[in-house]
Amino acid sequence: MPAFPFTLRQLEVFANLCGTRSFRRTAESLGISQASVSNQMKVLEDQLGVALFVRRPGQRPTLTPEGMAFLDDLKAFQTAGEALASHRRKDPEELPAIRFRVLIGQGLLDNYIRPKLDRFFAAHPQIELTFEAHPPSKELARDVEDGRFDFALIHQRADRPVEPHLRQLALVRGGIYGHRKFAEGRRLPLSSEFVNMLPFIMPLAASSQEREILRLFERYGIAPRRVIGHTQYYDVMAAMLERGVGVASFADTILPAEMRDEVIQLHPLENWRLLWYRKDGGIDPRYDAVQVFLFSSVLQNPDYRTISVFAEEYA
Incomplete structure (x- = not known):
């Protein structure tokens, strides 16, 4: 058997660092210090005689061409190791x-x-x-x-x-959903002008989710005149839709099945x-x-x- 210029622990640290691209996250994941992660990689590179990562202050480490080739070979090495280890497995419960x-x-x-x-x-x-x-x-x-x-x-x-x-x-449907009472006597989908007058339930105020939805609304000519509440919880929002309190941007599949008779799509938006x-x-x-x-x-x-x-x- 050849004398390998690495240890299995070094390979474990290397593989984890390739996944996280963060010395800190790798250290947290493996339960070791960040200095230990850095040292393990430096020793591995010294033993191999090549640089595996490009390290720049303030940036995530990136693989060098040699590092990418080493990662590809490591995957093959792991597969071969799993194949060898599988010879002793008789029952999945033994894993x-x-x-x-x-x-x-x-x-x-x-x-x-x-x-x-x-x-x-x-x-x-x-x-x-x-x-x-x-x-x-x-x-x-x-x-x-x-x-x-x-x-x-x-x-x-x-x-x-x-x-x-x-x-x-x-791919699933997305749109503005609300109680069917909002559509009584009107043809679906409702016009954007009419939708603008409805009471809206939005994500948390000033959150990234709310900003995303407002930008989406703008593309569809929708500018809510009245926002009656904010919540980060989809189930709370769905319950408010079912009670007819207001309308909201929703994906069809996330609306609980038992609500779909009463809560309907009032205006289509981007699908999901x-x-x-x-x-x-x-x-x-x-x-x-x-x-x-x-x-x-x-x-x-x-x-x-x-x-x-x-x-x-x-x-």
Whole structure:
């Protein structure tokens, strides 16, 4: 066997740093000091005789061409190691416990994922899922890129480009939703002039979400004359829609199914993409188990009404 110019610990630190592009986040993730991360990488580069990262003050480290080639070979090395280790596995239950972090939309978690979690955990006792739920925002795609999450399932407006690290799964309707009483005696969709006169429920005042929605409204000729409340919670907003208190920008699939008879789309806006991210897990079957669970919980649920589905296995 050759004498390798690296240790497995150095490879672990290197792989984590490639994912986070942050010495601080890598240190937090591995439970070591930032100085230790820096030292591990310096020793690895000295042992290899090449620079793996470009380091500039105030900027995230980036891979050099040699670093990118080393990362590609490391993936092959990890795959080979998994294949060798698999010879001793007789039962998936023998796999060590693992925790995955999932970035997810609030409505997706509450309406589609949480009701099925008990069955997933019963079937996969060695897998722990921790969720970080947020309302839709353009910042979510950036949060995925920093490597903190193992999976992400989020909505993003369809007028925005899909980042290379994300995969488009489906397209769903977006618009201004409210109680059907607002449309009585009128033809749908309501005109923007009439919609402007309705009472609006908005995200938190002066938040990035509110600014995004106001810019979107402007493109559709909508300028709310009266805002009656602000909330960061989609379920609170949905309940207010059901009671006929006001109207709000919503995605069709996030509206709870039991409300859809009374709460309808009053005016169309930009549609929404369902986007997916999965960190490279080699051939670990537990990554596949989580993916199948998240995909099926959403895309196979008849309440998740889509315009189109791009995940071939669920189309």
